[in-house]
Amino acid sequence: MxxxxxxxxxxxxxxxxxxxxxxxMRRTLERLSTGLRINSAADDPAGLxxxxxxxxxxxxxxxAVRNSQDASNMINTAEAALSETHSLLIQIRESAVFALNxxxxxxxxxxxxxxxxxxMISSIDRIAETTSWxxxxxxxxxxAIKTVSTIGSALLDMNIQSLQFDGNSQxxxxxxxxxxxxxxxGAFGGVxxxxxxxxxxxxxxxxxxxxxxxxxxxxxxxxxxxxTAINAVTGNTGIYASSGSLYxxxxxxxxxxxxxxxxxxxxxxxALTSASSIQSDEGSDVQGYLNGGHFSADGxxxxxxxxxxxxxxxxxxxxx
Numbered sequence: 001m002x003x004x005x006x007x008x009x010x011x012x013x014x015x016x017x018x019x020x021x022x023x024x025m026r027r028t029l030e031r032l033s034t035g036l037r038i039n040s041a042a043d044d045p046a047g048l049x050x051x052x053x054x055x056x057x058x059x060x061x062x063x064a065v066r067n068s069q070d071a072s073n074m075i076n077t078a079e080a081a082l083s084e085t086h087s088l089l090i091q092i093r094e095s096a097v098f099a100l101n102x103x104x105x106x107x108x109x110x111x112x113x114x115x116x117x118x119x120m121i122s123s124i125d126r127i128a129e130t131t132s133w134x135x136x137x138x139x140x141x142x143x144a145i146k147t148v149s150t151i152g153s154a155l156l157d158m159n160i161q162s163l164q165f166d167g168n169s170q171x172x173x174x175x176x177x178x179x180x181x182x183x184x185x186g187a188f189g190g191v192x193x194x195x196x197x198x199x200x201x202x203x204x205x206x207x208x209x210x211x212x213x214x215x216x217x218x219x220x221x222x223x224x225x226x227x228t229a230i231n232a233v234t235g236n237t238g239i240y241a242s243s244g245s246l247y248x249x250x251x252x253x254x255x256x257x258x259x260x261x262x263x264x265x266x267x268x269x270x271a272l273t274s275a276s277s278i279q280s281d282e283g284s285d286v287q288g289y290l291n292g293g294h295f296s297a298d299g300x301x302x303x304x305x306x307x308x309x310x311x312x313x314x315x316x317x318x319x320x
Contacts, residue, residue: 183250
């Protein structure tokens with residue numbers, strides 16, 4: 001028995017070409033329908049990795065844009081409520097000014113204005129209680145940052161602009177002071193500028209943070225009269241005197257005292273200051289750490305600008 005195999009080479013070749021053409025067409029239609037050049041790892045393995053990273057970044061940026069739009073809408077809601085509140089406050093002021101015209105208004109008119117003011121106050125309260133965004137009250141004070149100090153009078157004031165809670169309901173901060181703040185004035189004569197006398201007609205020029213003033217002194221000047229003369233111009237110089245000693249009103253490196261003898265001689269402590277000589281001194285800022293990190297300071301005021309906290313802390317004078 002003979003075995004015969006029939007083969008159609010032309011049809012097999014045509015079928016192979018048709019399958020290849022069909023595959024190319026499927027890939028082309030897929031790219032046309034999705035708008036993407038890379039739809040699977042087979043298209044471009046390395047390109048797919050880069051493409052997925054870019055898609056991830058694009059999706060994150062789109063969500064960030066939506067978040068920003070939501071925040072903008074929330075601010076617009078609060079702004080609209082505050083604008084209405086401001087309009088009501090202006091009307092209340094107008095009513096108060098109207099009521100002051102007692103000579104031209106009758107008691108009935110004043111009573112009517114008072115009723116109107118009462119209604120506007122109720123409206124302001126209602127706006128504060130009902131203005132909300134996504135069930136969050138915006139103007140009733142529930143969203144405020146509450147600060148609690150456990151160090152008593154050592155901390156005079158806190159002004160928090162921003163705070164990163166990172167899922168915590170409360171945060172604790174510890175301030176460690178390594179160097180206290182000081183006033184200017186400690187360098188004069190080595191005895192904080194103790195005044196012991198002057199020749200007749202001596203003129204002492206004081207320059208502080210606020211300005212410059214000339215003080216005319218004589219040999220009869222005592223520490224008490226010296227204090228009186230200096231303190232009379234404290235508002236113009238930012239310098240005050242106590243028991244013959246000079247101090248700047250403010251603390252910190254921005255607090256300065258400059259003394260110049262315009263004429264005569266002035267004895268400041270152990271130093272005899274003659275005409276045209278100039279002595280100066282400045283204070284120092286508080287130094288230390290907040291939660292282990294350095295902070296900048298201006299006198300007794302600590303200024304913190306970081307990724308987790310932005311705000312000012314004012315220390316009491318006795319510790320700074």
